[in-house]
Amino acid sequence: MVIKPKVRGFICTNAHPVGCAKNVSEQIEYVQKQNLSSTDAPKNVLVLGCSTGYGLASRITASFGYGAKTLGVCFEKAPTERKTGTAGWYNTAAFHAEAKAAGIEAHTLNGDAFSNDMKAQVIAKLKETMGKVDLVVYSLASPRRTDPVTGEVYKSTLKPVGQAYTTKTYDTDKDLIHDVSLEPASQEEIDNTIKVMGGEDWELWIKALAEADLLADGAKTTAYTYIGKKLTWPIYGAATIGKAKEDLDRAATTINTDFSALNIDAHVSSLKALVTQASSAIPVMPLYISLIYKVMKEEGTHEGCIEQIVGLFDECLLNNDAATDETNRFRMDGKETNDATQAKIEALWGQVTQANFHDLSDYAGYNADFLNLFGFGFTGVDYEADVDPMADWV
Numbered sequence: 244m245v246i247k248p249k250v251r252g253f254i255c256t257n258a259h260p261v262g263c264a265k266n267v268s269e270q271i272e273y274v275q276k277q278n279l280s281s282t283d284a285p286k287n288v289l290v291l292g293c294s295t296g297y298g299l300a301s302r303i304t305a306s307f308g309y310g311a312k313t314l315g316v317c318f319e320k321a322p323t324e325r326k327t328g329t330a331g332w333y334n335t336a337a338f339h340a341e342a343k344a345a346g347i348e349a350h351t352l353n354g355d356a357f358s359n360d361m362k363a364q365v366i367a368k369l370k371e372t373m374g375k376v377d378l379v380v381y382s383l384a385s386p387r388r389t390d391p392v393t394g395e396v397y398k399s400t401l402k403p404v405g406q407a408y409t410t411k412t413y414d415t416d417k418d419l420i421h422d423v424s425l426e427p428a429s430q431e432e433i434d435n436t437i438k439v440m441g442g443e444d445w446e447l448w449i450k451a452l453a454e455a456d457l458l459a460d461g462a463k464t465t466a467y468t469y470i471g472k473k474l475t476w477p478i479y480g481a482a483t484i485g486k487a488k489e490d491l492d493r494a495a496t497t498i499n500t501d502f503s504a505l506n507i508d509a510h511v512s513s514l515k516a517l518v519t520q521a522s523s524a525i526p527v528m529p530l531y532i533s534l535i536y537k538v539m540k541e542e543g544t545h546e547g548c549i550e551q552i553v554g555l556f557d558e559c560l561l562n563n564d565a566a567t568d569e570t571n572r573f574r575m576d577g578k579e580t581n582d583a584t585q586a587k588i589e590a591l592w593g594q595v596t597q598a599n600f601h602d603l604s605d606y607a608g609y610n611a612d613f614l615n616l617f618g619f620g621f622t623g624v625d626y627e628a629d630v631d632p633m634a635d636w637v
């Protein structure tokens with residue numbers, strides 16, 4: 244079939260297998276050029292949320308930067324003869340093909356990482372193959388979670404906490420800058436968001452691995468967060484999702500305490516705002532990211548997922564002298580959140596209107612990255628060609 248992007252609102256409902264493979268190979272190439280090495284390099288890595296965004300970049304960095312074996316968990320849809328698979332499906336197929344060609348061991352399990360069943364499958368797979376893991380990356384982003392004990396389904400919400408908030412946003416579908424008013428979340432909505440995106444499931448993973456004797460002594464683990472600054476605080480940092488992210492800080496402390504006998508080293512890592520499937524669903528983010536792209540590209544500080552994650556591994560995760568913030572977090576977001584850069588973004592934010600949006604922002608860059616997520620817009624890929632949507636990983 245000939246595959247053209249089918250964009251619906253903030254999501255693209257199809258994906259291009261050849262373009263997704265290009266996305267993966269470009270990230271691999273970037274990692275290989277860095278000549279990474281560490282005396283503390285991970286050997287066996289579990290990546291939860293391994294198929295897109297920051298989790299995919301983590302898997303690629305571990306494998307192609309340090310030669311680690313990986314077991315990845317994701318939640319992706321397989322293709323059929325008539326419908327393409329999800330981008331994460333094709334990314335994973337491409338990752339496996341590249342890893343196999345390079346002689347790097349890789350396994351992937353597709354299913355609900357929040358479930359007890361997936362934890363059991365991972366434990367069985369690790370016992371059968373890689374053995375104990377020395378790094379666990381927690382990079383799940385999901386709008387809902389089924390509690391593994393009660394079966395109750397919790398949904399996350401993206402709402403301010405305490406008071407209503409009105410701000411500018413950009414509707415990518417209608418090419419329209421407009422105001423958006425968000426009512427404050429109820430306590431139940433806050434609690435449900437914490438249940439989905441907070442630290443409970445991260446803790447359950449570490450507990451399950453420890454009980455199965457699958458955590459190496461001194462194993463590291465990290466979960467990803469976004470902190471942001473003034474412009475995004477009312478809808479992110481101080482909002483429902485920010486409350487869930489605060490719960491990750493609590494979970495990191497609990498993991499470090501509860502598994503101190505194993506010398507587990509748990510940190511939350513704060514990364515910069517980037518276009519991913521998760522972030523494009525958040526109100527305000529398309530506008531904010533289009534503006535930071537403009538400012539950071541002009542400053543020469545723009546980075547994508549792979550640059551951020553290579554930096555995180557090299558400077559923080561595998562560096563025993565790495566600095567942490569007051570909450571024991573690794574910070575890779577400084578190039579975005581420093582006062583000088585934020586001042587430039589705030590100035591643009593104040594000026595942006597429907598008429599000048601495309602001049603003041605780098606929406607073109609945002610949109611190109613958005614299409615890239617689904618394998619579209621890569622040079623060297625023939626988008627007129629008939630391609631087979633079927634692809635699998637081995």
Ligand code: NAD
Pocket residue numbers: 291292293294295296297298316317318319331354355356357381382383384385467468469470513514515516517518519520521522
């Ligand atoms: P993403 O949507 O690209 O990736 C999410 C991953 O989770 C995918 O691999 C998906 O298959 C997997 N997944 C989702 N639900 C699952 C389930 N039930 N079971 C198994 N796998 C499941 O998202 P992302 O932006 O890379 O986000 C990853 C983490 O990074 C999140 O914690 C997010 O908050 C954080 N983060 C994102 C940004 C950003 O700007 N995108 C910035 C800082 C931190």
